[in-house]
Each structure stands twice: as structure tokens, then as C-alpha cells.
Amino acid sequence: xxxxxxxxxxxxxxxxxxxxxxxxxxxxxxxxxxxxxxxxxxxxxxxxxxxxxxxxxxxxxxxxxxxxxxxxxxxxxxxxxxxxxxxxxxxxxxxxxxxxxxxxxxxxxxxxxxxxxxxxxxxxxxxxxxxxxxxxxxxxxxxxxxxxxxxxxxxxxxxxxxxxxxxxxxxxxxxxxxxxxxxxxxxxxxxxxxxxxxxxxxxxxxxxxxxxxxxxxxxxxxxxxxxxxxxxxxxxxxxxxxxxxxxxxxxxxxxxxxxxxxxxxxxxxxxxxxxxxxxxxxxx
Amino acid sequence: xxxxxxxxxxxxxxxxxxxxxxxxxxxxxxxxxxxxxxxxxxxxxxxxxxxxxxxxxxxxxxxxxxxxxxxxxxxxxxxxxxxxxxxxxxxxxxxxxxxxxxxxxxxxxxxxxxxxxxxxxxxxxxxxxxxxxxxxxxxxxxxxxxxxxxxxxxxxxxxxxxxxxxxxxxxxxxxxxxxxxxxxxxxxxxxxxxxxxxxxxxxxxxxxxxxxxxxxxxxxxxxxxxxxxxxxxxxxxxxxxxxxxxxxxxxxxxxxxxxxxxxxxxxxxxxxxxxxxxxxxxxxxxxxxxxxxxxxxxxxxxxxxxx
Numbered sequence: 040x041x042x043x044x045x046x047x048x049x050x051x052x053x054x055x056x057x058x059x060x061x062x063x064x065x066x067x068x069x070x071x072x073x074x075x076x077x078x079x080x081x082x083x084x085x086x087x088x089x090x091x092x093x094x095x096x097x098x099x100x101x102x103x104x105x106x107x108x109x110x111x112x113x114x115x116x117x118x119x120x121x122x123x124x125x126x127x128x129x130x131x132x133x134x135x136x137x138x139x140x141x142x143x144x145x146x147x148x149x150x151x152x153x154x155x156x157x158x159x160x161x162x163x164x165x166x167x168x169x170x171x172x173x174x175x176x177x178x179x180x181x182x183x184x185x186x187x188x189x190x191x192x193x194x195x196x197x198x199x200x201x202x203x204x205x206x207x208x209x210x211x212x213x214x215x216x217x218x219x220x221x222x223x224x225x226x227x228x229x230x231x232x233x234x235x236x237x238x239x240x241x242x243x244x245x246x247x248x249x250x251x252x253x254x255x256x257x258x259x260x261x262x263x264x265x266x267x268x269x270x271x272x273x274x275x276x277x278x279x280x281x282x283x284x285x286x287x288x289x290x291x292x293x294x295x296x297x298x299x300x301x302x303x304x305x306x307x308x309x310x311x312x313x314x315x316x317x318x319x320x321x322x323x
Numbered sequence: 324x325x326x327x328x329x330x331x332x333x334x335x336x337x338x339x340x341x342x343x344x345x346x347x348x349x350x351x352x353x354x355x356x357x358x359x360x361x362x363x364x365x366x367x368x369x370x371x372x373x374x375x376x377x378x379x380x381x382x383x384x385x386x387x388x389x390x391x392x393x394x395x396x397x398x399x400x401x402x403x404x405x406x407x408x409x410x411x412x413x414x415x416x417x418x419x420x421x422x423x424x425x426x427x428x429x430x431x432x433x434x435x436x437x438x439x440x441x442x443x444x445x446x447x448x449x450x451x452x453x454x455x456x457x458x459x460x461x462x463x464x465x466x467x468x469x470x471x472x473x474x475x476x477x478x479x480x481x482x483x484x485x486x487x488x489x490x491x492x493x494x495x496x497x498x499x500x501x502x503x504x505x506x507x508x509x510x511x512x513x514x515x516x517x518x519x520x521x522x523x524x525x526x527x528x529x530x531x532x533x534x535x536x537x538x539x540x541x542x543x544x545x546x547x548x549x550x551x552x553x554x555x556x557x558x559x560x561x562x563x564x565x566x567x568x569x570x571x572x573x574x575x576x577x578x579x580x581x582x583x584x585x586x587x588x589x590x591x592x593x594x595x596x597x598x599x600x601x602x603x604x605x606x607x608x609x610x611x612x613x614x615x616x617x618x619x620x621x622x623x624x625x626x627x628x629x630x
Binding site: 058162163165166168169170171172173174175177178179180181182254258261262265266267268278281282285288289292295296299300302303306307310311314 | 335336339340343347348455458459461462463464465466467470471473474478557558561562564565568569572573583584586587588590591592595598599602603606607610
């Protein structure tokens with residue numbers, strides 16, 4: 040065991056597959072872009088400059104004043120892209136955390152209570168699997184109207200059943216383990232055993248599930264915003280930008296292509312990292 | 324007995340969904356004041372609508388009335404077009420079925436051979452290429468792919484119409500969008516299903532008996548790999564219908580998917596409820612059929628149940 044660690048730690052980076060390194064670099068790049076750029080440049084996503092309408096990006100006849108060009112109102116595409124990345128990534132992260140917490144708690148409750156509570160939870164998981172989530176989120180949006188907090192919570196329901204299934208199965212398995220039996224005998228309370236001892240043992244699997252779910256949440260948020268049913272102006276998200284740029288494919292393709300590529304590369308990078316993490320955890 | 328239990332489970336799932344829809348619809352408050360402006364409508368009119376649509380009595384009474392009306396085939400009226408919600412949804416169904424059917428054909432036509440070849444040469448250059456392609460397909464959202472196709476085929480090459488319905492040219496891009504994106508996922512499933520069978524004893528012994536690769540493939544590999552593939556069919560059908568919401572909106576295809584999006588922006592709850600129930604019925608029925616087919620395809624499962 041010590042053998043393995045010493046052999047791995049010095050050359051950890053060189054052991055990573057090339058694609059994973061690339062994905063990591065892309066995500067770090069995006070993160071630093073959305074943190075650093077607003078500090079360095081004064082970005083105003085709603086600044087309208089009618090003199091510079093539909094300016095093409097650099098390399099296609101544009102200037103460095105607007106590296107990714109401008110839209111039909113002369114708003115800088117780069118500024119909007121940075122703001123959109125902030126919104127989309129923050130929302131996806133928030134929603135992933137919400138669904139991981141809700142799903143895990145429900146799963147542990149199902150395993151702990153057993154009986155009819157367990158049956159109902161398993162039934163709910165089955166029902167959730169049988170209806171595509173985008174339909175559910177669209178319906179909830181129609182019923183409860185559209186506001187940001189609600190939208191994040193609706194997205195936060197996505198994938199709860201995956202965590203529930205995993206947490207339920209792994210908690211059930213762990214109850215037969217020696218350490219849980221020992222603590223039960225010693226009289227520790229159940230919440231304490233689950234939170235302090237069972238959860239750390241199942242956390243890595245749940246974390247991998249979260250990494251795999253994260254790009255799907257990005258795609259769900261961008262899909263809904265693309266349809267005009269997610270993030271509303273004056274806020275902007277990647278899907279929002281793309282949905283708006285869709286009307287300008289003939290005159291300003293970059294308005295749609297820039298956010299489109301950003302969505303694609305972010306989702307790709309996170310799923311490459313997620314696939315890698317899954318195979319690593321599977322190997323341990 | 325088994326059949327009865329399975330049908331019972333399907334009915335329970337359906338009842339659960341109906342109940343959840345009822346709870347969600349009532350959670351917004353008084354449905355009558357949501358439809359009519361209480362300031363401009365007389366109290367008598369509100370009461371008579373309440374009477375007519377079964378919004379009287381306790382919540383439990385309303386729930387019973389709701390379930391009874393559903394069982395009678397009364398799904399309410401669309402507020403967008405003031406016609407029965409059932410008719411509004413059913414007239415959109417053929418367009419969606421055409422799209423989903425053709426996309427499924429494309430998905431299978433790509434996924435089955437490519438996944439099989441990748442599995443037979445697992446770890447090889449072709450396999451790695453296919454897997455990378457599948458990862459890319461998974462991360463490429465439908466609307467980005469759709470807009471990319473429009474940029475290529477409509478804006479640059481002027482080959483295909485970007486919007487509408489009517490000729491086979493209108494079908495090409497929507498079918499490509501859904502079919503290709505689902506093929507990326509399906510190929511992966513085929514590959515892992517075939518890989519799982521390669522290690523089976525019957526395959527190893529067939530090889531030892533000197534059967535040709537061709538014979539082994541058709542007699543042992545395909546017959547075993549079909550089972551897991553049948554299991555994921557309902558999930559893929561559901562995913563295609565869901566993808567329709569975005570793709571039909573982009574290409575102006577008048578199917579159920581676009582109807583959903585329109586119904587959400589118009590807040591037409593009767594139509595939405597109808598669509599959800601339709602999708603739930605389709606998914607639950609497919610699941611039931613798959614369960615039953617499974618017993619036929621794999622004698623072990625029915626034998627195990629007999630014990």
C-alpha cells in the first residue's frame with residue numbers, strides 16, 4: 040500500500056490521461072476567466088453601443104475592442120459570455136449540491152426506516168425514472184411561474200433519485216458492517232452514526248455521481264434558458280445567449296456559436312473528468 | 324400471478340403520477356381565480372364555473388371528482404385554443420411519432436454495428452475513436468447540434484429548409500439531431516452489452532468447438548446481448564420525446580414537444596397535464612412490455628419466478 044503511494048505521488052500529473060489534463064485546464068481556464076476578467080476589465084453586459092452593432096470577432100474582420108464581436112444591440116459578446124458562464128456554472132453547482140443533499144438524506148432515511156417508508160421512496164424513485172426530467176421541470180415552471188430561486192430549486196430536483204438509490208443501497212450494506220454494529224452496541228445515536236461514520240464511507244461514490252450529474256444539469260439549465268423558460272433577461276445565461284443568437288444565424292453567427300461552443304466544451308470537460316473519476320473509484 | 328402483479332405495479336405508478344399532478348395543480352391556489360380575473364367576474368359566475376368543473380367541497384372531494392373525470396376520459400379544456408386538451412395533444416402526436424420513429428431507426432442503424440465492432444476490437448484504435456465520439460455526443464446539447472446543422476445545411480450550403488414540415492427535406496435535420504445524439508449513448512450501451520457476453524462460458528466453449536466468428540456472433544453473442552439492450556429501450560424512448568421539446572422548437576416541427584413549450588409559456592395547465600399523463604402511460608406501458616418480453620427472451624427469469 041505504501042509502495043503504491045510513493046510510486047504514484049511524484050508523477051501524479053504525468054499519470055493522468057491527456058484528455059483529463061486538457062479537461063482540467065479548460066475548466067480552470069473558465070473559472071479564472073469568470074473570476075479575473077470582471078476584476079481587470081469593466082464589463083457591462085447591458086451596455087448598448089448602436090455604432091458597433093453586429094461587429095464580427097477578431098480574425099473575421101473584427102477588432103480587439105470586441106474580441107468575440109457584438110450582438111445586434113452592440114453589446115460585447117465576451118462580456119456577456121463571462122456573465123453567462125458565471126450564471127450557468129453557479130446555478131449548475133447550486134442545483135447539483137441541492138439534489139445531492141436531498142437525494143442522500145432520502146436514501147439514508149429509506150434504508151434506516153425500512154418498511155412502508157422504504158417502499159414509498161422506492162416507488163417514488165421508479166416514478167421519477169419513468170418520466171423525463173425536462174418535462175417535469177417544464178411543468179413545474181408552468182405551474183409556479185418563473186423566478187430565479189424557484190428555478191434553482193427545480194433544477195435541484197434533477198437526479199435526486201440517483202443519490203437516493205446509491206445512498207439507500209450503500210447504507211443498507213454498511214449496517215451489517217462491524218463498525219456500525221459496534222457503535223450501535225455502544226449506544227451512539229443513529230444520526231451521529233450516519234453523519235459521522237457511514238456518510239464519509241459512501242461519500243466518494245456520491246461525489247463521482249455528482250461529477251457525472253453536473254454536466255447534465257448544465258445542459259438542462261441551458262436547454263430551458265434556450266427555450267426562454269429559464270433565466271430571464273436582464274440576467275443572462277449560456278442557453279439564453281444561444282436562444283437569442285438563434286435569430287441572427289444569417290447576419291451574426293458568432294452570437295450563437297460562441298456560447299454554443301462554451302456550453303459544449305464545459306459539458307465535455309466535466310464529463311471527461313467524471314468518467315475518469317468513476318473509473319478511478321471503481322479501481323480502488 | 325406474476326403478470327397480475329406487474330400490471331398492478333404499473334397501475335400504481337400511474338396513480339402516483341396522477342396524484343402528484345393533482346397536488347401540483349392545486350398547490351398554486353384556487354384554480355378558478357387563476358383562470359378568471361376575480362375583479363371582473365361576478366361571484367355567481369365564479370361559483371357556477373366552480374360547480375361545473377368540480378372545484379367544490381373538500382380537497383378530498385375534488386380529488387375524487389378529478390380521478391373520476393380522468394377515468395371518464397375528460398381531461399379538461401385547453402386555455403390556448405378552448406378545445407378539449409385530449410384533441411389538442413392527439414393531433415400533434417403523428418408528427419412526433421414520425422420524428423421519434425425515424426430517429427430511433429437512425430440510432431439503431433448507427434449504434435448496433437458501430438457498438439458491436441468497437442466491442443469486438445475493444446481497446447483498439449477504432450474502439451477508442453468510437454468512445455471519444457460517444458463522449459462528445461453526450462456533451463453536445465441538442466440545440467447546439469441543431470444550430471450547427473442549420474448553419475451548415477441551410478445558411479452555408481442552402482440545401483435544406485431550416486423550419487417547418489411538409490417534405491422529406493424538412494425531416495432530415497431534426498432526425499439527424501435526435502438520432503445522432505441518441506446514437507452516441509446507444510453505441511456505448513451496445514458496446515458494453517457485447518463486451519459482457521464475450522466472457523460468457525457459451526462463447527468461450529463455442530470458440531473451443533471451432534465455430535466460426537460469424538456463427539458465434541449470431542448464435543451466442545447477439546442472443547445474450549439483446550437482453551440488456553431491451554431493458555434500456557423505454558428510457559431511450561422517453562429521452563427522445565424529451566429531446567423533442569427542444570428540437571421541435573428549433574426546427575418549427577409541429578409535434579408534442581413544441582406543444583409542451585407553447586403550453587408552458589401560455590401556462591396551459593390542462594394541455595400540460597394531458598401531455599404528462601400521455602408520456603407516463605407510454606413509458607409505463609413500454610416498461611410493462613419490456614418486462615414481459617424479458618421473460619420470453621430469457622427463460623431463466625420466468626423459471627426463477629416459478630420457484
